Amino acid sequence: MTAPLRVGVVGVGIMGADHAERLASRIAGADLVAVADADVDHASEVAARHPGVRATADAFDLIAADDVDAVLIASPGFAHEEQVLACLAHGKYTLCEKPLTTDSASALRLVEAERDKVGRPLVQVGFMRRFDPEYVELKHLIDSGRLGRLLVLHxxxxNKTSPPWFRDSSSIVNDSLVHEVDVCRWLFAEEIETITVLTPATSGRAPVGLRDPQVAIFQLAGGGMATTEVFVNSHVGYEVRCEAVAELGSATIGLGQNLLVRRDNGYGGHIPDDYRVRFARAYDIEVQDWVRACRRGTVVGPTTWDGYAATAVAEAGVASLATGRPVRVELADRAAARHLCPEQGA
Structure with a gap:
C-alpha cells in the first residue's frame, strides 16, 4: 500500500478519543477518516477536533465503509465480539483494545472465525506493554539468555484511584490484572496453567464492595512462577513495575528513574496520574507499528489467541477470587491458532 491507511475508530470514550488524536496527529502513514460511538453527540465532538473526519452512531456502518481500510476498536468489551466479527467479514485489519471479549467462549469463537473465514491474521489485541521500550528491553534480555533461565516474575x-466502572472485585482481575497475564505469558513464552487470587486486608479507601488490593500467583507451564500485586486505590499515582528473577541475575523496569531530583534533603521523581501518561510512548509505538504492518499486509503484536488466553486466565482468576484457592486454566487446543504467524508475539 502506497497511500495512507484510512482508519476508523469505534468507541471514542477516554481511550478511543486518545487513539483518535494519536492517529490524526502523531502516526505516520495513516489518515483518521471516521469515528463511531453510541453517543453520537460525543462522536461528533471528537470528529470536530480533526478536520475531514466524520462521525456516526453506527459502528457497523463505519466498519463496512469503502473509505475505511482498517479499524481500531476501543468500545466496551461486551461489544467486541460482534464488531470484530464484522471486521473479519469485511476483511479489515483490526486493532482491538483489551479485552478481546469478556468471556473465553466468545474469544475462542473469534480465534476460530479468523482461522475458518479468513485463513490469515487480521486482528491485533491491544496489550500495549509489549511495545513499551522498557518491557521490550527486558524481553530481549530474557531471550538473550545472558541471565540464564527465567524463574520468577514480580x-x-x-492506580491512584479506581475508575467508576470498577463496580465489583472481579473488575480488578478482568480489567487490570489481565495486563500482567499477557506480560507473563509473553516474557516466559509459555501458557499460565494455574492462577490463585488472594485478598489481603482491604484498604479503607477502596469503594464499598471492592476487595482492593489483590495478590495473584501464576504457575507457568514450564515451572516458572509470577506474583502480581494489583492495588487500584493506592492514592499515590499510576505505578507499574516488573522484576524478572533468573538463574544468573535479575532485572527491574518501571522504577521511573528517567528524572531523579534531589532537593530539600530529599529526592524523588514524578508519578503520573494514569496509564495514558505512563504508557504514552507504548501506545504511540503500538499504533504506529500496527499501521505499518497493515500497509505491508501483515499483523504484529498479540493475536486473537493471546486475547483468548488472557481472557481464559482472567476467568479462572475470578473463580479463584471467590475461594482463594488455585484454579486451573482450561485452554482449547493451540492448533486452533496455527494460522496465526505474527511478526511479534508470544
Missing part, C-alpha cells in the same frame, strides 16, 4: 500494578 509485578506491581497500582
Amino acid at each position: 509485578n506491581i500494578h497500582r
Whole structure:
C-alpha cells in the first residue's frame, strides 16, 4: 500500500478519543477518516477536533465503509465480539483494545472465525506493554539468555484511584490484572496453567464492595512462577513495575528513574496520574507499528489467541477470587491458532 491507511475508530470514550488524536496527529502513514460511538453527540465532538473526519452512531456502518481500510476498536468489551466479527467479514485489519471479549467462549469463537473465514491474521489485541521500550528491553534480555533461565516474575500494578466502572472485585482481575497475564505469558513464552487470587486486608479507601488490593500467583507451564500485586486505590499515582528473577541475575523496569531530583534533603521523581501518561510512548509505538504492518499486509503484536488466553486466565482468576484457592486454566487446543504467524508475539 502506497497511500495512507484510512482508519476508523469505534468507541471514542477516554481511550478511543486518545487513539483518535494519536492517529490524526502523531502516526505516520495513516489518515483518521471516521469515528463511531453510541453517543453520537460525543462522536461528533471528537470528529470536530480533526478536520475531514466524520462521525456516526453506527459502528457497523463505519466498519463496512469503502473509505475505511482498517479499524481500531476501543468500545466496551461486551461489544467486541460482534464488531470484530464484522471486521473479519469485511476483511479489515483490526486493532482491538483489551479485552478481546469478556468471556473465553466468545474469544475462542473469534480465534476460530479468523482461522475458518479468513485463513490469515487480521486482528491485533491491544496489550500495549509489549511495545513499551522498557518491557521490550527486558524481553530481549530474557531471550538473550545472558541471565540464564527465567524463574520468577514480580509485578506491581497500582492506580491512584479506581475508575467508576470498577463496580465489583472481579473488575480488578478482568480489567487490570489481565495486563500482567499477557506480560507473563509473553516474557516466559509459555501458557499460565494455574492462577490463585488472594485478598489481603482491604484498604479503607477502596469503594464499598471492592476487595482492593489483590495478590495473584501464576504457575507457568514450564515451572516458572509470577506474583502480581494489583492495588487500584493506592492514592499515590499510576505505578507499574516488573522484576524478572533468573538463574544468573535479575532485572527491574518501571522504577521511573528517567528524572531523579534531589532537593530539600530529599529526592524523588514524578508519578503520573494514569496509564495514558505512563504508557504514552507504548501506545504511540503500538499504533504506529500496527499501521505499518497493515500497509505491508501483515499483523504484529498479540493475536486473537493471546486475547483468548488472557481472557481464559482472567476467568479462572475470578473463580479463584471467590475461594482463594488455585484454579486451573482450561485452554482449547493451540492448533486452533496455527494460522496465526505474527511478526511479534508470544
